[in-house]
Amino acid sequence: MPRVDWNRLYHQQNIQIFGVNVPQMDLMTDSKGGKNFRAIKLKFSLLDFEIDAVPVRLPVMPVNMTPYLFRDGTLYYKGEALGFENTEISIIEWPRDENPWHLKGYTLPFEGTRNPLRELRLNPNISGYCPGKCSFCHRLYSHRMHPDKKRILSANDLFNRISEMNGPEIFKKVEQVVLITELFGKEDRFLQCVSAIRQELFQRGYPLERVFDCSAQDVRSSSGHKSLVKLVTPKRYCFTLEFFRDRQQLMGHYKGLPLDKVYKILESARNAGFMEIQLNYLAGIDDLDECAKGFQLLASLGLIDSVGLSSFTFFSEEQISCRHKTAWKPSYYLNVVEILKSFNIRVYNPESYDMRNPYSILMDKANDSN
Numbered sequence: 230m231p232r233v234d235w236n237r238l239y240h241q242q243n244i245q246i247f248g249v250n251v252p253q254m255d256l257m258t259d260s261k262g263g264k265n266f267r268a269i270k271l272k273f274s275l276l277d278f279e280i281d282a283v284p285v286r287l288p289v290m291p292v293n294m295t296p297y298l299f300r301d302g303t304l305y306y307k308g309e310a311l312g313f314e315n316t317e318i319s320i321i322e323w324p325r326d327e328n329p330w331h332l333k334g335y336t337l338p339f340e341g342t343r344n345p346l347r348e349l350r351l352n353p354n355i356s357g358y359c360p361g362k363c364s365f366c367h368r369l370y371s372h373r374m375h376p377d378k379k380r381i382l383s384a385n386d387l388f389n390r391i392s393e394m395n396g397p398e399i400f401k402k403v404e405q406v407v408l409i410t411e412l413f414g415k416e417d418r419f420l421q422c423v424s425a426i427r428q429e430l431f432q433r434g435y436p437l438e439r440v441f442d443c444s445a446q447d448v449r450s451s452s453g454h455k456s457l458v459k460l461v462t463p464k465r466y467c468f469t470l471e472f473f474r475d476r477q478q479l480m481g482h483y484k485g486l487p488l489d490k491v492y493k494i495l496e497s498a499r500n501a502g503f504m505e506i507q508l509n510y511l512a513g514i515d516d517l518d519e520c521a522k523g524f525q526l527l528a529s530l531g532l533i534d535s536v537g538l539s540s541f542t543f544f545s546e547e548q549i550s551c552r553h554k555t556a557w558k559p560s561y562y563l564n565v566v567e568i569l570k571s572f573n574i575r576v577y578n579p580e581s582y583d584m585r586n587p588y589s590i591l592m593d594k595a596n597d598s599n
């Protein structure tokens with residue numbers, strides 16, 4: 230096991246909290262929803278590891294709001310160049326919010342890394358009218374810009390597009406497929422979409438024994454769970470819990486369900502035969518006590534097996550206030566990992582989601598401190 234560089238780890242987490250200044254980039258884009266920060270992806274290639282984690286998406290911040298600067302291929306912290314052993318740091322440009330690239334209906338989140346086909350992520354529902362009204366939403370291009378026309382790509386159109394842009398062999402080569410899209414607001418429409426995508430995957434040569442996962446907040450009824458369990462591999466129910474506090478206020482009525490309703494939904498998923506219940510959790514919004522109490526109760530009810538963990542990163546001025554006042558230090562995020570560990574809750578696939586890096590390494594640190 231390669232030696233962990235704790236200094237690098239600190240900065241990998243801290244830069245997600247503060248963002249980075251990049252001198253040659255303009256800072257803001259204006260949209261109907263307000264002022265958004267430009268974004269880049271920052272890639273930490275750890276040469277001791279065989280694969281790269283997903284590059285971290287970060288806001289480009291004014292110089293007086295972040296201690297980090299990326300210039301001419303070097304990352305600086307408070308004016309000092311940072312150098313980490315066996316690590317290459319580079320940026321990948323993230324298209325501006327108004328770029329049609331965002332509306333193509335899929336991403337290859339590992340593109341630009343040494344393992345570009347680790348995941349194909351599908352997001353065919355790009356309407357800008359998501360019934361989730363999340364104040365922290367990162368889909369600024371749709372959620373805040375409200376494209377003039379609603380668009381839900383058919384599975385066939387979406388797969389033709391992926392094939393045209395990446396070659397038809399991509400479906401045989403890609404390691405896992407995940408559906409993470411805007412909410413549909415209707416369980417049956419979501420399930421139809423999942424079923425149509427599964428069918429297309431099969432026809433285009435994706436081996437269905439590989440992962441086909443989806444973020445399934447829309448599936449809430451017992452009959453819906455019974456249908457979904459037959460469509461996904463493995464039998465994992467992924468529900469976007471996000472956090473415990475002020476749910477309705479921060480996510481709106483449809484997504485920010487009260488916790489007692491969430492428990493009933495998870496119980497129904499369990500009864501339908503899902504072997505794993507994975508709750509997606511956004512660290513940085515809850516106070517740590519609330520986080521600990523919330524997970525303790527879920528664990529005691531047997532309604533959680535794993536957590537898809539990411540760190541909250543703001544991409545607009547108004548989102549800055551979503552972060553809890555105690556969550557401005559990297560140690561907060563290590564505490565979240567320790568809380569999960571204390572209730573035997575696994576962290577799912579920690580290299581795989583935007584902003585989730587470097588949770589796998591934080592988990593090692595939590596192990597180390599025992």
Ligand code: SF4
Pocket residue numbers: 359360361362363365366367368372410411412484
């Ligand atoms: S549910 Fe997802 S896409 Fe919809 S507003 Fe919330 S974060 Fe954005």
